[in-house]
Amino acid sequence: MTRVTASQIVIAALALAFQVAPAQAQLAxxxxxxxxxxxxxxxxxxxxxxxxxxxxxxTLPSGEITVLDPGGYGAVTIAKNVSIINDGVGEAGVxxxxxxxxxxxxxxxxxxxxxxGLTLKGxxxxxxxxxxxxxxxxxxVENCAIRNMTSMGxxxxxxxxxxxxxxxxxxxxxxxxxxxxxxxxxxxxxLGSGSVGVVLNRVASYNNFAGLYVIGSNGTGSLIVxxxxxxxARNVLGxxxxxxxxxxxxxxxLVRSVVANNSTGIVALSATVRIGRSTVTGNVIGxxxxxxxxxxxxxxxxxxxxxxGLPPITIVKK
Amino acid sequence: xxRHAPSPLIVAVLxxLAFPSDPAQAQLAxxxxxxxxxxxxxxxxxxxxxxxxxxxxxxTLPSGEITVLDPGGYGAVAITKNISIINDGVGEAGVxxxxxxxxxxxxxxxxxxxxxxGLTIKGxxxxxxxxxxxxxxxSLSVEHxxxxxxxxxxxxxxxxxxxxxxxxxxxxxxxxxxxxxxxxxIGIAAYPLGSGTTAxxxxxHVALSNNxxxxxxxxxxGTGTIKATVKDSVAAGxxxxxxxxxxxxxxxxLIHSVATNNGYGVYATGPDTPPVVRIGRSTLTGNAIxxxxxxxxxxxxxxxxxxxxxxxGMPPxxxxxx
Numbered sequence: 001m002t003r004v005t006a007s008q009i010v011i012a013a014l015a016l017a018f019q020v021a022p023a024q025a026q027l028a029x030x031x032x033x034x035x036x037x038x039x040x041x042x043x044x045x046x047x048x049x050x051x052x053x054x055x056x057x058x059t060l061p062s063g064e065i066t067v068l069d070p071g072g073y074g075a076v077t078i079a080k081n082v083s084i085i086n087d088g089v090g091e092a093g094v095x096x097x098x099x100x101x102x103x104x105x106x107x108x109x110x111x112x113x114x115x116x117g118l119t120l121k122g123x124x125x126x127x128x129x130x131x132x133x134x135x136x137x138x139x140x141v142e143n144c145a146i147r148n149m150t151s152m153g154x155x156x157x158x159x160x161x162x163x164x165x166x167x168x169x170x171x172x173x174x175x176x177x178x179x180x181x182x183x184x185x186x187x188x189x190x191l192g193s194g195s196v197g198v199v200l201n202r203v204a205s206y207n208n209f210a211g212l213y214v215i216g217s218n219g220t221g222s223l224i225v226x227x228x229x230x231x232x233a234r235n236v237l238g239x240x241x242x243x244x245x246x247x248x249x250x251x252x253x254l255v256r257s258v259v260a261n262n263s264t265g266i267v268a269l270s271a272t273v274r275i276g277r278s279t280v281t282g283n284v285i286g287x288x289x290x291x292x293x294x295x296x297x298x299x300x301x302x303x304x305x306x307x308x309g310l311p312p313i314t315i316v317k318k
Numbered sequence: 319x320x321r322h323a324p325s326p327l328i329v330a331v332l333x334x335l336a337f338p339s340d341p342a343q344a345q346l347a348x349x350x351x352x353x354x355x356x357x358x359x360x361x362x363x364x365x366x367x368x369x370x371x372x373x374x375x376x377x378t379l380p381s382g383e384i385t386v387l388d389p390g391g392y393g394a395v396a397i398t399k400n401i402s403i404i405n406d407g408v409g410e411a412g413v414x415x416x417x418x419x420x421x422x423x424x425x426x427x428x429x430x431x432x433x434x435x436g437l438t439i440k441g442x443x444x445x446x447x448x449x450x451x452x453x454x455x456x457s458l459s460v461e462h463x464x465x466x467x468x469x470x471x472x473x474x475x476x477x478x479x480x481x482x483x484x485x486x487x488x489x490x491x492x493x494x495x496x497x498x499x500x501x502x503x504i505g506i507a508a509y510p511l512g513s514g515t516t517a518x519x520x521x522x523h524v525a526l527s528n529n530x531x532x533x534x535x536x537x538x539x540g541t542g543t544i545k546a547t548v549k550d551s552v553a554a555g556x557x558x559x560x561x562x563x564x565x566x567x568x569x570x571x572l573i574h575s576v577a578t579n580n581g582y583g584v585y586a587t588g589p590d591t592p593p594v595v596r597i598g599r600s601t602l603t604g605n606a607i608x609x610x611x612x613x614x615x616x617x618x619x620x621x622x623x624x625x626x627x628x629x630x631g632m633p634p635x636x637x638x639x640x
Contacts, residue, residue, distance in 0.1 A: 034364050070387050088406070091385045091386070093404070119402075204492075207431065301573065303617075304571060304594065304596060
């Protein structure tokens with residue numbers, strides 16, 4: 001007769017206690033793979049996970065998610081300092097539908113979030129938005145493509161990137177393409193009293209409602225936007241900068257950029273827009289100041305629009 | 319006595335006949351192609367990818383994406399819906415063109431956006447062909463592509479790198495970070511046809527090299543409009559670098575760009591009311607003729623480098639920056 005030892009009983013009890021989903025230690029670096037990934041894994045290099053969400057949940061704060069191979073990795077809600085990095089292994093995609101967001105950022109006010117090399121596409125079926133930023137210290141978007149976000153008619157979806165920080169925060173977008181969205185390519189609407197900074201560098205935003213829509217009137221802090229070497233084309237509104245008396249002081253500096261073939265190229269309303277070495281052409285209306293201030297460094301090409309707009313006030317370079 | 323109840327073998331044969339060789343498969347939002355493990359008998363999902371762009375296209379839901387998994391040739395494709403074909407750096411995703419055919423043909427709906435990323439299209443002769451041929455759709459975006467060596471000429475209508483036609487309404491072409499070289503006829507051509515049509519063209523970081531025409535914007539097939547902007551681009555070694563032809567509804571803004579070693583750097587001509595070309599912060603050098611207009615208007619912002627051309631480089635009329 002076989003005797004069952006106490007130690008065997010303990011092992012069996014432990015196995016039962018951790019049978020379904022053993023609590024796994026979080027890792028500083030996690031991995032996702034669409035080939036060998038499984039969300040039952042711990043997301044390490046040799047046993048990667050399948051989805052961004054599972055990898056995010058299994059990543060230590062300030063850690064990174066590394067993409068291993070091309071594939072779709074699903075929507076993710078980010079709640080901490082984390083980087084999602086695809087550094088050229090092929091498409092790291094997220095398809096958006098059902099009124100949801102591809103990437104939602106609900107991080108703490110000390111958390112920096114960065115996204116690199118992702119392709120987000122809306123596929124209809126209830127629409128959605130590409131990136132929805134609600135809270136965090138900063139968001140950096142590099143080498144991404146965001147397209148085709150659709151709306152069901154309400155103004156809650158259909159945005160490429162919607163930056164709506166509840167407090168002080170910053171947004172940096174570089175080398176990124178945002179196109180074919182029902183509403184705005186990039187919508188910036190700070191809600192709090194903090195200062196908010198936005199930098200776009202080598203961004204192309206086309207075939208959206210607004211290429212870049214900056215709204216300061218929902219907050220009371222300051223909102224400072226710089227757009228450099230970017231293209232805003234074939235939107236209804238190329239760049240629309242809007243605030244209201246008593247709301248966030250709002251300004252935008254547009255340099256070395258092109259605003260082309262929009263219905264209206266540049267709109268300033270209760271806000272200040274400065275433009276230098278930029279080109280405004282092919283728009284139905286080049287620019288329109290609706291109670292805002294448009295200042296030029298005198299080195300812009302504002303021609304070939306249906307109506308160029310009044311010559312802007314020039315300011316002196318220093 | 320022979321019983322007539324169907325045997326399992328007969329049932330199997332009947333089922334096979336009912337679903338002969340191509341079982342109707344559900345379409346997917348994202349499909350995959352692989353030259354290693356792909357087969358067009360597959361459903362194109364991640365673990366059982368397809369072999370060709372065409373099969374993947376046919377199996378992709380509208381607004382979906384085709385993701386390239388590994389380097390290889392994926393064949394010509396005719397696109398009929400909103401779709402993206404995305405190669406984001408896995409190696410060459412190639413299409414070879416011959417027999418007078420088309421690498422990528424776009425016959426999409428009027429609301430459909432089409433995007434192509436990271437593709438290499440090359441003509442191999444044997445009857446020539448065209449690289450990308452846009453017939454219909456809302457917009458085409460070409461990013462990080464290379465389109466070369468399409469053979470042909472004006473007589474046979476072949477040898478285009480990208481041929482962009484607008485038959486109705488307004489359509490847009492955006493080409494960025496792309497090389498279009500060594501084509502027999504035109505690197506990139508845009509033609510609005512009929513009346514009331516508009517071709518919106520944007521080139522950003524595009525190189526047009528060693529074609530007959532680098533860029534040709536031409537409204538003369540109809541009475542439509544072209545609104546074109548070219549920035550940070552290069553036309554080199556073409557017979558004509560940047561060519562605009564038509565009427566006052568054709569306009570080109572050429573900025574931060576270079577035309578060099580062409581027969582003509584910039585060539586603009588209009589049979590009736592003149593098309594308008596504006597150039598700023600650009601360089602025309604080493605061309606047989608730097609710029610030439612006949613029944614057209616060329617305006618310079620006075621900040622261009624127009625030197626070292628065979629014709630001595632007459633200064634064009636200037637317009638004032640604001």
